Amino acid sequence: MDTRSRPRAALLATLLPLLAITAALAAEPAPTYPDADASDPAKLGWMVGSPPPPDRILRFDDGSYFRFPAMRWSVSNFRQLMPTVNVSRGLAAPTPLPRAMRDDIDDVVFQPLGSNRTMTWQDSLKANYTDGIVVLHKGRIVYERYFGVLGPQGQHGAMSVTKSFIGTLAAMLAADGTLDPSRKVAEYVPELATSAFGDATVRQLMDMTTGIRFSEDYADPNADVWAHAAAGNPLPKPKDYAGPRSYYEFLQTVRPEGRHGTAFHYRTANTDALGWVLARASGKTVAQLLSDRIWSRLGAEQDAYMTVDSTGTPFAGGGLNTGLRDLARFGEMIRNNGVFNGRRILPAAAVADIRRGGDPADFAQAGYTLLAGWTYRDMWWITHNAHGAFAARGVHGQAIYIDPKAEMVIARFASHPVASNAANDPTSLPAYHALALHLMKSR
Amino acid sequence: MDTRSRPRAALLATLLPLLAITAALAAEPAPTYPDADASDPAKLGWMVGSPPPPDRILRFDDGSYFRFPAMRWSVSNFRQLMPTVNVSRGLAAPTPLPRAMRDDIDDVVFQPLGSNRTMTWQDSLKANYTDGIVVLHKGRIVYERYFGVLGPQGQHGAMSVTKSFIGTLAAMLAADGTLDPSRKVAEYVPELATSAFGDATVRQLMDMTTGIRFSEDYADPNADVWAHAAAGNPLPKPKDYAGPRSYYEFLQTVRPEGRHGTAFHYRTANTDALGWVLARASGKTVAQLLSDRIWSRLGAEQDAYMTVDSTGTPFAGGGLNTGLRDLARFGEMIRNNGVFNGRRILPAAAVADIRRGGDPADFAQAGYTLLAGWTYRDMWWITHNAHGAFAARGVHGQAIYIDPKAEMVIARFASHPVASNAANDPTSLPAYHALALHLMKSR
Numbered sequence: 005m006d007t008r009s010r011p012r013a014a015l016l017a018t019l020l021p022l023l024a025i026t027a028a029l030a031a032e033p034a035p036t037y038p039d040a041d042a043s044d045p046a047k048l049g050w051m052v053g054s055p056p057p058p059d060r061i062l063r064f065d066d067g068s069y070f071r072f073p074a075m076r077w078s079v080s081n082f083r084q085l086m087p088t089v090n091v092s093r094g095l096a097a098p099t100p101l102p103r104a105m106r107d108d109i110d111d112v113v114f115q116p117l118g119s120n121r122t123m124t125w126q127d128s129l130k131a132n133y134t135d136g137i138v139v140l141h142k143g144r145i146v147y148e149r150y151f152g153v154l155g156p157q158g159q160h161g162a163m164s165v166t167k168s169f170i171g172t173l174a175a176m177l178a179a180d181g182t183l184d185p186s187r188k189v190a191e192y193v194p195e196l197a198t199s200a201f202g203d204a205t206v207r208q209l210m211d212m213t214t215g216i217r218f219s220e221d222y223a224d225p226n227a228d229v230w231a232h233a234a235a236g237n238p239l240p241k242p243k244d245y246a247g248p249r250s251y252y253e254f255l256q257t258v259r260p261e262g263r264h265g266t267a268f269h270y271r272t273a274n275t276d277a278l279g280w281v282l283a284r285a286s287g288k289t290v291a292q293l294l295s296d297r298i299w300s301r302l303g304a305e306q307d308a309y310m311t312v313d314s315t316g317t318p319f320a321g322g323g324l325n326t327g328l329r330d331l332a333r334f335g336e337m338i339r340n341n342g343v344f345n346g347r348r349i350l351p352a353a354a355v356a357d358i359r360r361g362g363d364p365a366d367f368a369q370a371g372y373t374l375l376a377g378w379t380y381r382d383m384w385w386i387t388h389n390a391h392g393a394f395a396a397r398g399v400h401g402q403a404i405y406i407d408p409k410a411e412m413v414i415a416r417f418a419s420h421p422v423a424s425n426a427a428n429d430p431t432s433l434p435a436y437h438a439l440a441l442h443l444m445k446s447r
Numbered sequence: 448m449d450t451r452s453r454p455r456a457a458l459l460a461t462l463l464p465l466l467a468i469t470a471a472l473a474a475e476p477a478p479t480y481p482d483a484d485a486s487d488p489a490k491l492g493w494m495v496g497s498p499p500p501p502d503r504i505l506r507f508d509d510g511s512y513f514r515f516p517a518m519r520w521s522v523s524n525f526r527q528l529m530p531t532v533n534v535s536r537g538l539a540a541p542t543p544l545p546r547a548m549r550d551d552i553d554d555v556v557f558q559p560l561g562s563n564r565t566m567t568w569q570d571s572l573k574a575n576y577t578d579g580i581v582v583l584h585k586g587r588i589v590y591e592r593y594f595g596v597l598g599p600q601g602q603h604g605a606m607s608v609t610k611s612f613i614g615t616l617a618a619m620l621a622a623d624g625t626l627d628p629s630r631k632v633a634e635y636v637p638e639l640a641t642s643a644f645g646d647a648t649v650r651q652l653m654d655m656t657t658g659i660r661f662s663e664d665y666a667d668p669n670a671d672v673w674a675h676a677a678a679g680n681p682l683p684k685p686k687d688y689a690g691p692r693s694y695y696e697f698l699q700t701v702r703p704e705g706r707h708g709t710a711f712h713y714r715t716a717n718t719d720a721l722g723w724v725l726a727r728a729s730g731k732t733v734a735q736l737l738s739d740r741i742w743s744r745l746g747a748e749q750d751a752y753m754t755v756d757s758t759g760t761p762f763a764g765g766g767l768n769t770g771l772r773d774l775a776r777f778g779e780m781i782r783n784n785g786v787f788n789g790r791r792i793l794p795a796a797a798v799a800d801i802r803r804g805g806d807p808a809d810f811a812q813a814g815y816t817l818l819a820g821w822t823y824r825d826m827w828w829i830t831h832n833a834h835g836a837f838a839a840r841g842v843h844g845q846a847i848y849i850d851p852k853a854e855m856v857i858a859r860f861a862s863h864p865v866a867s868n869a870a871n872d873p874t875s876l877p878a879y880h881a882l883a884l885h886l887m888k889s890r
Contacts, residue, residue, distance in 0.1 A: 097540035
């Protein structure tokens with residue numbers, strides 16, 4: 005491969021999945037995309053056949069795998085495209101998730117944000133390009149659907165939902181004394197001393213209130229987001245490549261912008277830096293830590309996995325892939341303040357720290373018009389609504405939505421064509437809340 | 448990456464794992480290697496640290512991952528180096544393997560082939576660079592050891608043990624009528640009509656008695672084995688690369704040499720071609736087929752996985768990676784003529800076909816001095832000894848050894864520095880047989 009001669013569009017496409025994760029704020033003209041049925045990856049037959057037809061083969065290196073609608077296949081098959089590391093479930097029997105399926109959920113009606121018409125729950129799933137969704141009520145599966153190429157046995161990219169796992173691990177290590185959030189990042193990772201992260205506290209990383217320069221201007225070939233993606237790309241670097249060669253090398257190049265602790269800025273580099281801090285505090289990669297501390301104790305029914313860069317570093321900012329029901333198990337454990345299937349997995353203090361939320365004034369400065377009153381804490385999104393709901397959110401509509409008052413957990417994988425939650429929130433957030441009210445009524 | 452300018456040694460090293468699988472007959476001067484303790488991958492600390500020290504980082508593209516002793520880490524971590532496809536175990540609880548551990552096995556004594564001294568079982572494990580070994584007697588684990596970076600939760604490259612899985616699937620599809628071994632290969636795969644495989648029968652593929660040119664002369668840069676490895680390499684091809692770009696494209700270039708059905712020649716390309724036939728006969732890739740027909744019905748405790756080429760084709764000739772106990776479960780199912788845990792998984796006829804063995808005259812022509820009297824059938828090695836033992840064999844000492852008379856199954860992963868079973872057979876085969884006799888005595 006010689007990327008110098010490769011069309012720029014292809015190069016950009018190669019980097020897209022890493023970028024998409026941080027694209028939530030990018031303002032782009034809205035193109036028209038084929039709808040959920042027309043873009044169904046099973047119907048389109050990607051990578052089917054021995055060999056697949058040439059126009060149905062998706063590759064990592066030419067970027068074809070992440071163009072819409074091909075991306076809808078790739079999010080369920082990242083491991084076939086790039087190197088990954090296992091997050092073991094252990095070897096014991098999975099913890100059963102009891103089932104109490106309901107047939108009244110598809111008809112739940114809600115009003116999408118910014119709309120004066122109503123929509124049914126069932127219709128929202130296609131509007132959101134849902135690949136799979138599980139709803140738990142009081143710990144039982146009451147609803148479960150799969151679309152396209154995802155099934156109960158598949159593993160789907162969680163993308164930025166990964167961040168909430170990393171934030172949870174940080175809260176866990178903070179609660180048990182392994183990690184001191186008040187210490188400076190450079191105390192854990194001396195290599196970051198001269199970067200913008202060096203004099204931030206670990207707490208500021210956990211809440212993304214660092215003052216770092218991490219531009220996401222896709223029109224600018226020198227934007228930091230390209231450098232981040234290129235550094236983490238596991239393919240061999242082009243011969244004339246002179247930039248950072250791994251996530252860790254990239255983090256050392258991040259420059260300051262503004263002051264730490266004054267505003268929330270959603271920047272993936274913070275999670276990668278937090279992953280490095282966790283690795284140094286625990287002596288384990290975040291993949292090992294996630295397996296040892298959570299995944300292997302949760303009774304997951306599938307191993308999870310993380311994508312890795314060329315030095316074996318898991319992509320903390322967005323590289324986790326899991327089964328859908330296992331995502332729901334994790335959410336249910338969080339809803340139960342750290343206990344699942346009678347076993348304490350997280351210290352209660354860790355979940356309390358998440359649910360407490362962040363500083364509303366810090367959050368307000370980020371300008372999320374659809375998320376008024378929300379905050380960000382431990383890499384979770386806290387609604388501060390009347391139900392105390394909070395969420396993990398991925399850029400193409402992946403989500404864990406926990407509503408404590410309704411005793412409801414929603415786990416969703418999706419592959420919305422627009423790399424921004426602003427595109428799927430209008431038909432997601434009010435649907436989640438309407439379902440919560442419905443479940444509370446009908447208990 | 449521009450392979451034109453890369454030192455040839457590095458290029459060759461990149462291709463090594465694919466090559467090693469077919470290297471059993473290569474005659475090379477015997478270099479001196481560090482012993483099992485000195486080459487212990489855990490002690491050497493490959494890929495440990497955040498980031499690992501530069502001289503402990505292993506990469507696929509520069510070939511560093513497969514130089515000895517680094518290779519001892521890589522065989523337990525292929526998925527961190529290249530794209531892979533999952534072989535799902537399903538979602539149910541694993542089938543328990545009962546345990547009846549014995550402490551008398553380490554002291555079993557045997558005489559290595561070609562030696563006039565004795566060796567203990569325990570010492571054989573280090574002589575063989577064993578990474579993990581499980582012995583089942585009457586279906587119970589009586590012995591289990593792990594070394595280096597492998598543990599019960601790990602997945603290790605099975606290399607050519609993969610071939611026996613593919614042969615078993617073929618025997619299975621033949622037994623249930625999905626596949627007709629008497630038909631010509633080109634009837635299933637028209638694209639192979641003009642290759643050497645086209646007018647061979649499927650049975651000749653299954654028993655590797657095709658007459659195909661597949662040279663393994665490492666000194667010859669035009670040897671077929673290099674083209675095979677380059678075609679299957681999942682990395683982007685160099686710009687000036689004009690060869691086949693996938694396993695399937697490579698197979699179409701294989702030319703005839705000799706006549707079909709007259710001699711056994713151990714050539715990996717046969718298994719890749721058989722994998723293609725199975726895909727066409729079943730409509731599934733061998734990875735899907737293995738999951739659907741065997742792995743998900745065996746109660747495996749871990750998913751397995753296969754490496755893939757750039758078109759998503761699993762490497763049928765050597766790409767399978769499994770947990771050690773799951774390899775033992777598979778072996779125990781075969782020992783029980785297709786039944787495991789009370790469930791029929793293979794038709795009895797399929798196992799009978801394997802155990803019947805191949806044509807001794809065909810086998811004799813291959814000149815395996817250590818394997819006098821053996822045959823090859825359905826991609827299994829049949830000893831035809833008094834116990835009716837038969838085996839799956841991988842090039843660095845991976846093995847499933849089934850001794851029906853002793854009711855014993857041995858599953859072993861290893862990373863012997865010499866890419867030839869001739870290097871580890873002298874301390875393996877007599878050890879297995881001595882253990883069989885010991886277990887029979889002490890029942």
